[in-house]
Amino acid sequence: MAIPEHVYDNTRMSEGDPRSIRTMTAVQNAAVQLLETAGWDSVHVKGICQCAGISRSTFYQHFQEPWQPITRHLQEAFAREFPSLLDGTAHLEPEELLLSGKPLSFPLFVHMESCRSIYVPVFADLRGGMIRQHLVEQITQLSRAHHEPLRRISPHRVDADLVARYLAGGLVAAAGWWILQEPRDTPAAMAYWFSRIAAPGLLQTMGLDSLLAE
Structure with missing residues (x-):
């Protein structure tokens, strides 16, 4: 059985592009950091972009909603474990x-x-x-x-x-x-x-x- 596909749409993401992978990691880490340190009130696109050092357009190249990077982070953690x-x-x-x-x-x-x-x-x-x-x-x-x-x-x-x-x-x-x-x-x-x-x-x-x- 293959690793379950992410249930949100990430078809625009280029998995093999190192820059894309780095950006994805930065976005995921930023969203998780905001949730852990400041709670849900801080988990929004503007805050994630500021924390990750990216533009809103870059965020939307990979995700549609601010909770999705957290889901992705958890799925990848489970797959590693x-x-x-x-x-x-x-x-x-x-x-x-x-x-x-x-x-x-x-x-x-x-x-x-x-x-x-x-x-x-x-x-x-x-x-x-x-x-x-x-x-x-x-x-x-x-x-x-x-x-x-x-x-x-x-x-x-x-x-x-x-x-x-x-x-x-x-x-x-x-x-x-x-x-x-x-x-x-x-x-x-x-x-x-x-x-x-x-x-x-x-x-x-x-x-x-x-x-x-x-």
């Missing part, structure tokens, strides 16, 4: 419901912990809604792809998109609640508890109840 989850080299073990020895939800909790200074304002403020929605879309793609081994052995025909969106929505909601807590459980503990909650319903729906006893 868990490349095997995105390139198809990690596979779900149906008998144990584990991916590389961990629950499928584990990478998200680890990623959010590592980027907590960004995710706290994303989940604490309504203005983070678009970033949250894009996170749900990304997790939906991952869920649909990595639960394919279960669908192959399932005696029931279950809509893959329905299952993936249900799990992704629940996972992102749980992770968003968790990242705002202080103190909070470890990523491993949260992944364990989320799996304990989600796995029974998933397996029963797919007619794979026998895996619950294993």
Whole structure:
């Protein structure tokens, strides 16, 4: 499975152009810095351009909205942290419901912990809604792809998109609640508890109840 495409339009970006890459990085870093240090009130095109040292026209060559560089930054961070989850080299073990020895939800909790200074304002403020929605879309793609081994052995025909969106929505909601807590459980503990909650319903729906006893 390839890394999920960014769900906003970035077709005008020249990925192979070093100058374009440097500009993209500067814009992303500026948007993240403003969010972390001054909050959502500072995350606007004018502020990002001033912080990154670029013109508005340059910004609009790569993005349409000021929250999009933050989404891009988070997606790239996730890809660096868990490349095997995105390139198809990690596979779900149906008998144990584990991916590389961990629950499928584990990478998200680890990623959010590592980027907590960004995710706290994303989940604490309504203005983070678009970033949250894009996170749900990304997790939906991952869920649909990595639960394919279960669908192959399932005696029931279950809509893959329905299952993936249900799990992704629940996972992102749980992770968003968790990242705002202080103190909070470890990523491993949260992944364990989320799996304990989600796995029974998933397996029963797919007619794979026998895996619950294993």
